[in-house]
Amino acid sequence: MKIKLLCLVIFFNFSVYATSNEILNESQIHKNLRCLVCQGQSIADSNSDFAQTLKMVVKDLIKQGKTEDEIYNFLSEKYGDWILYKPKFNYENFLLWSFPYLVLVFGGFIIVFLIKRRQKKT
Amino acid sequence: MQKTIKLITVSLLVFILGIFYLSLNRSSNYDTKFLVGNKLTDIELKSLQSKEFFTNDDFKNNKYTLINFWASWCAPCRVEHPYLMMLSKNKDIKILGINFKDKKINALKFLEELGNPYDYLAKDNNGKQSVNFGIYGIPESILIDNKFNILKKIIGPLNEKDIKEIKEIIKS
Amino acid sequence: MLSNTGNFLLSLNIFLSALIIYYSYNNLKTSDNLISKKVFKISILQSTSILICFFTLVSAFLVSDFSLITVYQNSHSLKPIFYKISGTWGNHEGSLLLWVIILTLFSFLFLIYNRKHPKNYRLYTLIIQNFLILGFLFFILLNSNPFSFISPPPSEGLGLNPILQDPALAIHPPLLYVGFVGSSIYFSAAIASMITNYSDKSFAKSIKSWVLISWSFQTLGILVGSIWAYYELGWGGFWFWDPVENASLLPWFAMTALLHSLLVLEKRNTLYFWSIILCLLTFVLSVMGTFLVRSGILNSVHTFANDPTRGIYILVFLSLMILASVYILFSKYKPASIEINSNSKETFVLVNNWFMMFYLITVLLGTLYPIFTDAISNNKISVGPPFYNSVIIPVVVIFLFFMAIGPNAKWIKNKFIDLKIYLLITLAAIFFNFIIFFFFKSYSIISNLIVISSLFLILSSIIDLFKKKNFNFPRVISHLSFGFLILFIGLNHNFSIEKDFNLKIGETKQIDNFKFHLKDLKLVQDTNYKAVIGSLKVNDLLTKEERVLKPEIRIYDNPQTLTYEASIQTNFIRDYYLTMSNIDRSDYYNIKFQKKPLMIWIWISVAMLSLGGFLSLFRHAKNN
Numbered sequence: 001m002k003i004k005l006l007c008l009v010i011f012f013n014f015s016v017y018a019t020s021n022e023i024l025n026e027s028q029i030h031k032n033l034r035c036l037v038c039q040g041q042s043i044a045d046s047n048s049d050f051a052q053t054l055k056m057v058v059k060d061l062i063k064q065g066k067t068e069d070e071i072y073n074f075l076s077e078k079y080g081d082w083i084l085y086k087p088k089f090n091y092e093n094f095l096l097w098s099f100p101y102l103v104l105v106f107g108g109f110i111i112v113f114l115i116k117r118r119q120k121k122t
Numbered sequence: 123m124q125k126t127i128k129l130i131t132v133s134l135l136v137f138i139l140g141i142f143y144l145s146l147n148r149s150s151n152y153d154t155k156f157l158v159g160n161k162l163t164d165i166e167l168k169s170l171q172s173k174e175f176f177t178n179d180d181f182k183n184n185k186y187t188l189i190n191f192w193a194s195w196c197a198p199c200r201v202e203h204p205y206l207m208m209l210s211k212n213k214d215i216k217i218l219g220i221n222f223k224d225k226k227i228n229a230l231k232f233l234e235e236l237g238n239p240y241d242y243l244a245k246d247n248n249g250k251q252s253v254n255f256g257i258y259g260i261p262e263s264i265l266i267d268n269k270f271n272i273l274k275k276i277i278g279p280l281n282e283k284d285i286k287e288i289k290e291i292i293k294s
Numbered sequence: 295m296l297s298n299t300g301n302f303l304l305s306l307n308i309f310l311s312a313l314i315i316y317y318s319y320n321n322l323k324t325s326d327n328l329i330s331k332k333v334f335k336i337s338i339l340q341s342t343s344i345l346i347c348f349f350t351l352v353s354a355f356l357v358s359d360f361s362l363i364t365v366y367q368n369s370h371s372l373k374p375i376f377y378k379i380s381g382t383w384g385n386h387e388g389s390l391l392l393w394v395i396i397l398t399l400f401s402f403l404f405l406i407y408n409r410k411h412p413k414n415y416r417l418y419t420l421i422i423q424n425f426l427i428l429g430f431l432f433f434i435l436l437n438s439n440p441f442s443f444i445s446p447p448p449s450e451g452l453g454l455n456p457i458l459q460d461p462a463l464a465i466h467p468p469l470l471y472v473g474f475v476g477s478s479i480y481f482s483a484a485i486a487s488m489i490t491n492y493s494d495k496s497f498a499k500s501i502k503s504w505v506l507i508s509w510s511f512q513t514l515g516i517l518v519g520s521i522w523a524y525y526e527l528g529w530g531g532f533w534f535w536d537p538v539e540n541a542s543l544l545p546w547f548a549m550t551a552l553l554h555s556l557l558v559l560e561k562r563n564t565l566y567f568w569s570i571i572l573c574l575l576t577f578v579l580s581v582m583g584t585f586l587v588r589s590g591i592l593n594s595v596h597t598f599a600n601d602p603t604r605g606i607y608i609l610v611f612l613s614l615m616i617l618a619s620v621y622i623l624f625s626k627y628k629p630a631s632i633e634i635n636s637n638s639k640e641t642f643v644l645v646n647n648w649f650m651m652f653y654l655i656t657v658l659l660g661t662l663y664p665i666f667t668d669a670i671s672n673n674k675i676s677v678g679p680p681f682y683n684s685v686i687i688p689v690v691v692i693f694l695f696f697m698a699i700g701p702n703a704k705w706i707k708n709k710f711i712d713l714k715i716y717l718l719i720t721l722a723a724i725f726f727n728f729i730i731f732f733f734f735k736s737y738s739i740i741s742n743l744i745v746i747s748s749l750f751l752i753l754s755s756i757i758d759l760f761k762k763k764n765f766n767f768p769r770v771i772s773h774l775s776f777g778f779l780i781l782f783i784g785l786n787h788n789f790s791i792e793k794d795f796n797l798k799i800g801e802t803k804q805i806d807n808f809k810f811h812l813k814d815l816k817l818v819q820d821t822n823y824k825a826v827i828g829s830l831k832v833n834d835l836l837t838k839e840e841r842v843l844k845p846e847i848r849i850y851d852n853p854q855t856l857t858y859e860a861s862i863q864t865n866f867i868r869d870y871y872l873t874m875s876n877i878d879r880s881d882y883y884n885i886k887f888q889k890k891p892l893m894i895w896i897w898i899s900v901a902m903l904s905l906g907g908f909l910s911l912f913r914h915a916k917n918n
Contacts, residue, residue, distance in 0.1 A: 039594065082675060085676050085680050086681055092667060096677070096681075111648060114632055131620065146590075146605045148591070150591055
């Protein structure tokens with residue numbers, strides 16, 4: 001039982017790590033930037049002037065060798081955090097990023113607790 | 123134990139409903155007016171009329187500079203232009219005009235027709251420079267001091283209230 | 295005339311609802327176990343009158359009676375008939391009428407299909423449901439009346455938004471409303487069951503069909519909404535984690551959890567209060583979703599026109615609903631000993647609920663967090679697809695494994711899960727995954743994991759199909775479809791090709807393995823719009839395919855709008871998706887081209903998922 005749990009945990013962490021390490025991809029960056037003059041679209045999906053301009057700037061920044069995070073920091077400094085579709089991992093957003101996983105762990109504990117309670121009876 | 127769970131649940135629900143109520147009167151549209159306090163760095167703008175460049179050095183001796191993004195094809199820019207003319211008479215402030223995605227001929231014709239309030243005339247043909255200033259539409263204006271701190275952002279055409287507030291700031 | 299008829303019928307329904315509450319309340323005290331004929335008769339009358347009321351509004355749209363403000367604002371005499379009809383519910387006021395119809399019809403149908411259940415339970419359900427109906431009727435009459443009229447009547451309407459003139463979008467609201475508005479009935483039934491202490495397996499049997507109906511329709515509603523977004527919105531995606539989309543997904547998670555926990559309640563007579571909580575939660579989420587969408591506090595592609603007064607009314611309604619149900623829940627709660635055997639089906643049902651709650655909390659948090667940070671710290675943030683994808687996808691990988699194993703566990707004690715078979719399935723899944731990615735050269739680790747786990751689920755389900763005794767066909771279909779859905783989404787996302795470039799008329803460009811040639815542009819005049827249609831030849835140099843795609847730029851008259859219509863060419867292997875837009879002050883056109891493999895299978899999987907629900911419904915109804 002414990003071995004199964006350990007395998008699951010390792011597998012899960014592997015999955016989380018896997019999603020976080022994707023290659024620097026221009027299209028992906030575009031999908032993470034919000035078009036400020038549109039109603040809920042990324043600059044990847046928008047045809048607006050602003051979106052086109054921003055795409056050019058992102059291209060330049062990549063050519064300058066900036067990393068993905070540096071690009072996001074630059075743009076959020078100029079336009080505010082609202083322009084980023086992936087919320088920053090800071091104190092304010094800590095609850096947002098951590099609470100779902102806390103719920104997952106907490107739920108797991110409840111289930112294990114319920115099972116143990118039955119096992120005690122038998 | 124049960125009582126605390128009940129208390130926590132009810133408080134949480136009341137809190138959520140309260141936030142919903144408070145949010146009803148807030149605007150869901152976004153603007154960057156609040157983005158003051160940051161510094162503008164690395165200004166590198168082509169001049170509209172010559173081959174020269176404007177850099178930070180050109181502005182560091184001005185107590186206050188108003189940076190105004192405009193274009194000849196932009197209707198609200200015409201509406202705000204008289205206010206810029208008014209402001210240009212003020213000795214405490216210098217105005218930098220950045221011509222945005224425009225043709226030089228049209229830009230100069232516009233200034234000939236309505237007057238030239240700009241102490242400096244620059245251009246941004248492809249719009250890329252505007253991102254450095256946090257611009258997302260025109261007209262937009264930014265008031266900075268001699269240390270390049272952003273003191274005020276005006277989204278859309280300048281109006282009487284904006285001019286009043288600018289005058290207040292530059293008086294001190 | 296239509297306006298007066300409609301208003302009269304609305305007021306009549308308020309009167310009838312009040313009557314039902316009154317007579318039902320009196321009926322509670324009678325000693326026999328029969329519901330009085332009066333209650334039945336008034337219920338029939340109520341359903342009939344609300345349907346007539348609805349048809350009155352439809353007629354107003356059909357004949358273009360612009361004396362009604364709603365018809366004036368949302369229709370036009372040049373609209374095709376089909377869209378005149380669907381325009382009835384394609385606006386705020388009309389859709390509220392649709393809400394009331396579903397509430398009323400479900401109220402009546404639940405009454406007549408539950409004869410085997412205790413009288414007081416049925417009466418209380420009727421009473422509470424009618425309070426909900428009254429709440430919405432008052433909202434309509436006081437704030438959002440589709441029958442309110444203008445005098446003198448204007449000669450022409452303001453026109454329906456052209457983006458909304460689409461068959462998928464026409465059936466999207468009715469489907470969704472049978473889903474999350476239908477959940478009102480088991481909300482009411484849950485409260486009724488608490489009040490009357492009707493809490494054993496029969497309660498589960500009573501509401502099971504209704505949960506299945508609402509779940510199946512909700513699934514279909516979400517499917518149709520996504521198909522519409524794909525075809526109409528022009529960016530080639532089908533899910534954007536937009537707040538309005540999330541509003542329809544949140545009740546779905548709760549319904550799915552409820553569906554599974556009812557299995558346990560039915561078979562093993564435990565998890566009663568947890569099931570009650572899920573019943574209450576589903577409808578609460580539905581009303582909260584309606585609040586978020588119509589109050590104007592969210593910035594979204596999908597929002598209706600904004601009006602804070604609507605928001606206040608719905609918020610008050612929502613608050614009363616929540617506080618009343620929480621109060622009853624707390625006063626009736628009896629700590630019951632939940633006995634869960636490890637390795638048994640109950641455990642796996644709990645696992646399903648556990649994951650559903652995770653998905654629910656994640657989506658809820660993501661949707662509400664910007665509202666909260668704005669209200670508290672005046673800082674506006676965005677929460678979009680990157681957040682949801684990175685939080686949810688890793689968890690889905692594990693979830694799929696549980697979905698495969700769970701259904702095969704026995705109800706009481708499971709001696710030992712047949713490890714050998716699962717080991718073989720895992721190896722087969724890894725093998726297939728290896729072949730896919732070897733031939734198509736893709737190394738994203740998470741894609742591999744998604745493919746492996748979904749293949750695991752698929753293969754297990756297929757093996758289940760061949761088992762002879764004691765298997766549940768609808769369940770296998772639904773689980774199998776879910777596996778396919780995740781598999782196809784994973785493959786589609788991973789192997790999609792996107793090209794974004796600019797072309798002039800007559801120009802040819804080659805990008806990687808594709809050649810594009812913009813042949814010409816045609817100007818066309820249709821009934822209510824002008825269109826610029828491009829002919830773009832696409833050559834796929836790898837598959838030697840050649841297609842001509844025809845993207846459009848449309849200019850509508852009423853109201854003045856510009857839309858970009860994607861040209862989509864579908865077959866069972868892949869979709870070609872292309873949009874064209876003009877660039878200001880330039881001869882160039884911006885072309886966005888996508889090759890999206892297996893797109894149609896994503897739709898088919900969701901349809902099959904819903905089908906499983908319907909099959910289960912028929913099965914359950916037949917046996918009872």
